[in-house]
Amino acid sequence: MQHYDVIIAGGGMTGSSLACALSGQGLRIAQVEPVAPAQRAAPDYDDRAIALAWGTSRIFTGLGLWERLQASATPIHSIHVSDRGHPGMVHMDRASEGLPAIGYVAPARELDRVLSEAAAELPDVERFCPARASAYRFADTRAELDILQQDSTRTLTSALVVAADGADSTLRAQAGIAHDDADYHQSAIVTNITPQLPHHNCAYERFTDSGPIALLPMSEGRCGVVWTVASGQVDAVMALSDDEFLAGLQERFGQRLGTLQRVGHRQAWPLRLVSARASVAARMALIGNAVHTLHPIAGQGFNLGARDVATLAEVLVDAVRAGEDPGAPQVLARYAEWRRHDHANVTLFTDGLARLFSLPLPGLPGARSIGMLALDLLPPAKRLLTRLTMGRTGRTPRLMRGLPL
Numbered sequence: 001m002q003h004y005d006v007i008i009a010g011g012g013m014t015g016s017s018l019a020c021a022l023s024g025q026g027l028r029i030a031q032v033e034p035v036a037p038a039q040r041a042a043p044d045y046d047d048r049a050i051a052l053a054w055g056t057s058r059i060f061t062g063l064g065l066w067e068r069l070q071a072s073a074t075p076i077h078s079i080h081v082s083d084r085g086h087p088g089m090v091h092m093d094r095a096s097e098g099l100p101a102i103g104y105v106a107p108a109r110e111l112d113r114v115l116s117e118a119a120a121e122l123p124d125v126e127r128f129c130p131a132r133a134s135a136y137r138f139a140d141t142r143a144e145l146d147i148l149q150q151d152s153t154r155t156l157t158s159a160l161v162v163a164a165d166g167a168d169s170t171l172r173a174q175a176g177i178a179h180d181d182a183d184y185h186q187s188a189i190v191t192n193i194t195p196q197l198p199h200h201n202c203a204y205e206r207f208t209d210s211g212p213i214a215l216l217p218m219s220e221g222r223c224g225v226v227w228t229v230a231s232g233q234v235d236a237v238m239a240l241s242d243d244e245f246l247a248g249l250q251e252r253f254g255q256r257l258g259t260l261q262r263v264g265h266r267q268a269w270p271l272r273l274v275s276a277r278a279s280v281a282a283r284m285a286l287i288g289n290a291v292h293t294l295h296p297i298a299g300q301g302f303n304l305g306a307r308d309v310a311t312l313a314e315v316l317v318d319a320v321r322a323g324e325d326p327g328a329p330q331v332l333a334r335y336a337e338w339r340r341h342d343h344a345n346v347t348l349f350t351d352g353l354a355r356l357f358s359l360p361l362p363g364l365p366g367a368r369s370i371g372m373l374a375l376d377l378l379p380p381a382k383r384l385l386t387r388l389t390m391g392r393t394g395r396t397p398r399l400m401r402g403l404p405l
Helices: 014-022 054-062 067-069 108-120 170-174 231-238 242-255 301-321 329-357 366-377 378-392
Strands: 002-009 031-032 051-053 073-076 078-083 088-093 103-108 125-128 132-138 145-148 150-164 179-195 202-206 209-215 224-231 260-263 267-276 284-286
Touching: 002 014, 002 145, 014 031, 014 108, 014 301, 031 150, 051 054, 051 108, 051 301, 054 067, 054 301, 067 108, 073 209, 088 378, 103 108, 103 125, 108 125, 132 150, 132 170, 150 170, 170 284, 179 209, 179 231, 202 242, 209 242, 224 231, 224 242, 231 267, 242 260, 267 329, 284 329, 301 329, 329 378
Parallel strands: 002 031, 002 150, 031 125, 078 202, 150 284
Antiparallel strands: 051 103, 073 103, 078 088, 132 145, 145 150, 179 224, 179 260, 179 267, 202 209, 209 224
């Protein structure tokens, strides 16, 4: 059996980010990746957008990867939040934080490519791909992970297994970590559009009677769209012609960007809230969607996972430097405690917004409008919201300050 200090079970953006963070720290690392990276297609109009908070861009700076990502990332200079049919609005701007951007919008394909290629280049990370974790066991001093590779099973051992295997995490279940799973009865329709007017690096979040609509600034004048609709409406919206789809989106979004002129390929994703009741177990730590899968409102999902990576990497590296076992209960407890408040706050924020703007209670739209107007007129409250959006609240790990471990 091959032994490692850390096995990362998951080859997505979060798992690859952790591999990059732990590399060069004297650790023996394995990464188990279920899907072999396909031959990378050239960027095109339909590249899906992913929001990167300012804090996440700093994490990639600390990892030495931001220069490779920045060329394809579009900065967000401001955020405009509104409620369709009501006067309430909130406007957040980079000037309040004295920074060049509130965040960035990157093509998901490019982000995945850079992280996957960076992880593959690491000399101290052994990658098993395509392979998937099939069984997890633990003892006092080590964890054992069976991986299925082609038609054979092999066993790896390590001080710590990190579950980065998504919302339906097999390892989370095998570790006995309970989770809450709530169906929002909504789906996100994701696509790109080109508006008549320039977006001026403004991100829009507009609440409507069918769910929130986000328009994120992208390169070449495009905007990434996340249109939330009730589950029962998905098939009808997906069946619309391009002109019908643009007309429906226009009617709900309004004229702030002029006429919406072009739409790309559409995809629909069912929305659910998955929240693990613990982020650690014996010889195991959870990161990313394995511990929290959020509503896409406010674009916090990947950013929360990036902060998991930055925190876990710092805790593990500091423990090893102090001569501690990286999988020891006291080490994992430090990670869990550090992440507890951020997980709770962001989950409460996104879930609360999603539910607040979907409740059909009489008088509630007016109260929401008054609340938004008040928030926009109260600089301390608005600055707190801006910092939450940017991922700048709470204790900050070194990577999130742009510093190496």
